[in-house]
Amino acid sequence: MKFTLSWLKEYLDTDADLDTITEKLTAIGLEIEEVENPADTLKPFVIAEIMEAGPHPDADKLQVCKVNTGSEVLQVVCGAPNARAGLKGAFAPSGSVIPTNGMKLKPTKIRGVESNGMMCSERELGLGEDHAGIIDLPSDAPVGTSFADYAGLDDPIIEIAITPNRQDALGVYGVARDLAAAGLGTLKEPSFEKVARSGESPVKVILETEQCPVFAGCYIKGVKNGPSPEWLQNRLKAIGLRPISTLVDITNYITYDMARPLHVYDADRLQGDIVVRQSKNGETLSALNDNDYTLDAGNCAITDDSGVIGLGGIIGGTSTGCEEDTVNVFLECAWFDPIAIAMAGRKLGIDSDARYRFERGVDPESIIPGIEQATRMIIDLCGGEASEIYLAGAAPDITKTVRVRPERIRSLGGVDVSEEEVIDILGRLGFTVEKKDGALDVTTPSWRCDIDGEADFVEEVLRIHGFEHIPATPLPKSSREIETGLSPLQKRVRLAKRTAAQQGLKEAVTWSFLPSAQVSLFAELKPELMLDNPISSDLDAMRPSLLPNLITAAGRNIDRGFKNVALFEAGSQFSSDTPDGQSLVLAGIRRGQTGARHWAKAPEEVSAFHAKADAEAVLRGIGTKIDNAQVAAEAPSWYHPGRSGVIRLGPKNVLAYFGEIHPKVLKALDVKGPLVAFEILLENIPMPKGKGGNSRGPLKTSDYQAVERDFAFLVDQKVAAADMIKAVRSAEKKLIDEVSIFDVYQGQGVPEGQKSVAVSIRLQPEDRTLTDEEIEQIAGKVIEAVTTATGGSLR
Template identity: 50%
Template structure:
């Protein structure tokens, strides 16, 4: 939101200087993004008079001028067609920097003739687009004076960042109101002219009350459109708005001045009544920005019997816009619901100053006054006869009352503000305050305090205020956010208690383990596009009002964000990508804590020792999954391996780890080629997801963990080879062996798979290393034989026989 200091002072009577105003804006929560004074960059440019103008001896299109800029005559070479003796213009002295291109002026020779500076055009000074000739000033312009000072350009432009909740500050008047409430001046009364209409108003209608609850309009006939008056054009140009014509500039001026967007139609282009309705599939409108947009039934448009003329509240159509030939106009002043504006703007990817205001919510009670002010300016600057106003619909103006106790200010914000000062602040911001102040009395000789109890009426332009905490915020920010004391929280004596939850502790361990294993942490948005969500099974949470179509669905998986990050890294030359992320996946009614990772590119780089580069495999993903599950406290030794991973993974090269057939703790494997291709990744890509919320919590025993006591005796290892049907999973055999004697067997692992000579067709040999741990004494031969027999018996239940 940009405005000039002089523009602000049309609403605020103040003696405060610029630094004081800037500090005041920041203190009340309106962050100043920047300040620019055009006079500073134009300081070296002075008013000068051309004394003589002679042809250049070496160039037909150049002239040699003698220029007086107050310090005597200087010779200047100029190519402007309007340069002539007696002309008064703007001269850039040696050392001046030309604003439009940053060129530093210096003494030079042009076609053999010395030139000392430059006579300037409006475009070169960034004061307009005119570049057909040099600036021509009035003959009485004071030669030698700084041009910016004489032209009144010494007017700082202030750029303020307005947060989405402060719709009232999307106009200069709202900012002036805040500054007046902060004690930096007096808010000038707003003058609403009385318009006496002649004849009936235009035929306007509403068919979409949800998108446009109120539509007010008036016609003005017999106008003469042309260039805006200098005062209006000057203000608009100062803040970066290009003056177009008086009719158009009036609407832009009121929008910036009062925060009220309007639109002007050329009445001659309208056929039949003007109606606020929903768009129809396939309807198109050529907007004022020169682009054609296709609307649909979710959007509010303004249309007549033949065509759509306006994307309601965002941008008007080129066909019905005011031109220099316009003689009769219809002035629209409507209220559009913020939600409809937001959805329409996002679907069309169309932004405008009007959208930015309607999307926040303009004052619904300012329709009549806004229409009257616009009508007055049109008739005052363009002439014409106004009609009566037509009012379709009802603005959504409802009294909002908040119960408030002044003591709540200190209770919530820690700032002690006197009751009378709080009342004055709220009333100066437009709030209506009624009720009793605090009273003191004595009962039975004891002092009794009755706290103040106010009812506060919220002004129509503050739709962001809902409850008493909002009123506290208003009081505190006007007093000054710098007045909020820095008060440390009370600290109880003794050793501080742990504040992290068990879930947070698990995530910390997983994060540290992943980092220690060489993975880099990524933090991605929780929102993804519908296409990305569909690639990993589809999302169940779709946002009704997303920031963009690319951030529309709450992610059902962390993989899309990690895969996009992996692609960006590999596009920038990364040979090996190892990324992980801890976050939430979102499903109907629940969020699931998840740790995911992606491994892409080269696991081992190619070199003279390794030969070809080695890619990642599904076993690399499984190793990461097991390590992270162990860090999370999962019973890794009891996990069962299954092959049914989700459709995001490659069939046959992926799997899941479970506790029993139903409790899935993780899935891992080679990414499905189609998914990798969708995210622009080539070559093998492996990934894994650990479902942290599925890991069973450890029971709290209430006792300290026993100290680690290593066994006194060496473990015993025995190898067994079993011939089983080729359909038997190795994991099932290993678990059966491990459970054959839970007291003696502490570990079992597969170390060989063989199929070939000596093994029947349709069978395979699985070799398992079993680790036995003796307790108080070494195993006897009889005990070892008994354990071996139990192992063989467990294998036989799976159809396995001891290989000879």
């Protein structure tokens, strides 16, 4: 919310200086964001007169001017088409900085001709959008004086932060009312002469929806539209609004002046009466922001016989907008349901000053004062003759009466405030107070729809009494011991994240939501996982997996030229809206190559085996004994069916998924593949038994020589490598230390439908050196175990 100091003082009679006012605003909850004084920026700029102007010798569009600054005459090269002898304007001397672009001026040569300083346009000084020529001041403008002083720019602009519950401070008058209640002056009631009215309005209003319970209108004929007066334009420019025309500028001014949005229609472009109803599915609106909108059913639509001409409380349409040739107008001053406005504005993505105020709550009692003020300004600035006010419906009563106990100021706020002061503060804020049965019955004013309960009144009293009076009191010490440290699951998550980082993956943090269109790629779209109030229309469902957000994050990096992407995230995914439906997972993805190009080792294209290696590394990092785990090709549907797998303990306890992401999933997410991923189901991993603490246990080493033996088996091509490894380990659990497959062959010399699998085993005795006989016995057990488990034979 922005306003100027002079604007504030139209409603606040005070001798306080700027610093005092800004300190008090922050103290009462209207926190200062910024204070800017245009006069400080424009301090070096002076009024200067062009004494002579002649053509540049080497440029047709440039002129060489002799400029009198009041203290000296300088030569200035100027390209403005309106530069001429006798013109008075704003001059920027060498050493000054142009506000809009930060350019620091210095003496220079332009096409070989010396130039000192610059004659400025409105845009260059940040005073408007006019850049067609330099500023042309009246002939009586005093040369050599400060341009900021002459133009009346010594008026600080104050910007305050508005919390959602302070809709009453969205107008300058409301801010002044708050400062007056805080003792920083006297509030000046707005006063304007009522308009002489005659005849009924030829435009009628019909209300057909509860979203608009009251609508006041006034027909004004014979107006003359055009640019608004300079004072009004300057005030709007100061707060960042672009002047459009007198009629539109008046409605924008009152929006900020009294927190009362209005709208004005070109009455001659209306077709029939105005009907306020709910929109129908598929209706369209060409809005004043130059965008076209297709409406769903249920929005608050302002219509005539031609269709939708505006969205109530949000934005008007171009079909009935006012132009320079507008002669007859219909002025609207209505009240709209805040929730309906918020929902429609968010769904359509329309941000406007009207929506900002209506969704927070506009004073319903401002209907008649608002239309009276706007009518008076239109008559004064545009002329015309006003009809009687046409009033459809009735303003809702949103006031509340709440029982307030003065002692609650102490118990809730920690400050002793007397009952007399409580009554005085509430009265200054506009509340009506009645003593009753040892308590106070307090009735809210129509402009404070945010007040609901006793605690709200405590806050109101405290902010005016002064938050600085609240003593700083430390919290009492707990009477019981508080357990410190991390839970076993929290430790597991940290270890898992650390291991993933050691694998070269970078941690990502993504939303717990995702577009509902992506949910079906990974799970069933359940209604209970849809968000009622999403932060964005495309983040409307809880994520069933961490992978969609990681994959799309990889896609964004790929689009920006990063070919090799390796990311991981640890967080929750959701299968239902119950506590049991939330599970903790660490997921990771890789795309591209395993690393950058290097002379010593060429990088590899990522594959399902890299994802498996990442998954196994994380599982080992958190202490999982995966030697007993099985690997099976049973990964979920979002993985490639022939290039993925699952790591599990037993037939049901799944520890992890890994593999290449299915091409149809990547296509749906618009990400170029191939891309591999893994998912560690952290809560499925059994916790260690016993009370071993965090110790890794004793280091087991052997002084005896290890023995390695290789075997080649002919097995059916459907036999899984994991089954062979499991069979080998079962042959001699104490002595077999390591098992690995180092070759798989199909082709000449191998029967059709079979494959040759070469296995290497490492025997590590701990108490003796193995003899040849013992080694042969173990080899026999290995051959027998593999033959029994797989039906294969030694090659």
